[in-house]
Amino acid sequence: MKLSVIIPAHNEASLIERVISDIAGELSGEKIDAEIVVVDDNSDDGTHDIVSAIAALDERIRLVKRVPPRGFGRAIRDGLEKATGDAVVVAMGDASDDPADITRYFRKIEEGYDCVFGSRFMKGSAVMDYPAVKLLLNRAANLFLRCIFWTSHNDLTNAFKAYRREVIDAIKPIESLYFNVTIEMPLKALIRGYKIAVVPVKWHGRESGVTKLKIADMGRRYLYTALYLWLQRVLVMDDINERASL
Numbered sequence: 001m002k003l004s005v006i007i008p009a010h011n012e013a014s015l016i017e018r019v020i021s022d023i024a025g026e027l028s029g030e031k032i033d034a035e036i037v038v039v040d041d042n043s044d045d046g047t048h049d050i051v052s053a054i055a056a057l058d059e060r061i062r063l064v065k066r067v068p069p070r071g072f073g074r075a076i077r078d079g080l081e082k083a084t085g086d087a088v089v090v091a092m093g094d095a096s097d098d099p100a101d102i103t104r105y106f107r108k109i110e111e112g113y114d115c116v117f118g119s120r121f122m123k124g125s126a127v128m129d130y131p132a133v134k135l136l137l138n139r140a141a142n143l144f145l146r147c148i149f150w151t152s153h154n155d156l157t158n159a160f161k162a163y164r165r166e167v168i169d170a171i172k173p174i175e176s177l178y179f180n181v182t183i184e185m186p187l188k189a190l191i192r193g194y195k196i197a198v199v200p201v202k203w204h205g206r207e208s209g210v211t212k213l214k215i216a217d218m219g220r221r222y223l224y225t226a227l228y229l230w231l232q233r234v235l236v237m238d239d240i241n242e243r244a245s246l
């Protein structure tokens with residue numbers, strides 16, 4: 001089974017080399033057949049040249065160069081189109097995720113799970129340097145999602161998750177252009193009833209570079225995505241399942 005690790009990156013020159021080499025090292029050590037697809041979104045800080053140089057030396061590293069307009073969701077969609085693996089992991093380009101957790105995800109997919117959702121808020125997880133305001137908003141958003149989707153998943157807002165290729169095909173078209181894709185993908189998998197493993201993950205706050213998340217803008221987009229998927233689940237899930245089984 002082949003794994004594709006998709007890394008969206010916008011202006012991550014200070015971190016991207018370390019991120020790629022740590023993940024590539026982990027996957028080689030674990031003898032996992034894998035590719036790393038870095039989606040550079042119009043960076044102007046040299047990210048593209050750094051990744052391009054690494055990709056020239058290692059055929060497992062692939063660089064996707066986007067043209068404007070940029071957006072986290074657009075980058076994920078492009079990465080998914082280019083990925084050739086039987087399963088995909090979306091991982092961040094700012095070194096916030098632990099490469100060892102990618103192996104844990106992959107092993108769960110090998111066991112037969114359709115998706116693996118990491119949680120930063122369960123026994124065995126670790127969260128370092130999470131800015132207080134973001135943490136508060138994160139907990140509020142996840143509580144809201146837990147209530148309206150009646151689920152025990154408590155970290156749906158983290159994009160770092162794994163999906164089998166079949167799940168990705170079933171949840172297309174992915175609509176979100178921005179960070180709201182972070183909840184669109186897991187919520188769609190959840191309401192379609194896929195078999196989901198939950199594992200504790202380690203997460204580290206950004207050590208350098210600049211945040212791209214604009215909280216004020218994102219609030220309304222997250223709300224829109226959550227509400228339209230809630231309506232989808234309540235009103236038309238039967239139709240969607242029927243279409244999928246045709």
Ligand SMILES: Nc1nc2c(ncn2[C@@H]2O[C@H](COP(=O)(O)OP(=O)(O)OP(=O)(O)O)[C@@H](O)[C@H]2O)c(=O)[nH]1
Pocket residue numbers: 007008009010011012039040041070071072075092093094096205206210211212213
């Ligand atoms: N390709 C692409 N990647 C993006 C875009 N926006 C953000 N990213 C990447 O997505 C990942 C997450 O973005 P961050 O800025 O770290 O967002 P965050 O984790 O909410 O905020 P921090 O507290 O700064 O870590 C990073 O790897 C970014 O480089 C974009 O428009 N296009």
Ligand SMILES: [Mg+2]
Pocket residue numbers: 092094096206
């Ligand atoms: Mg980050």
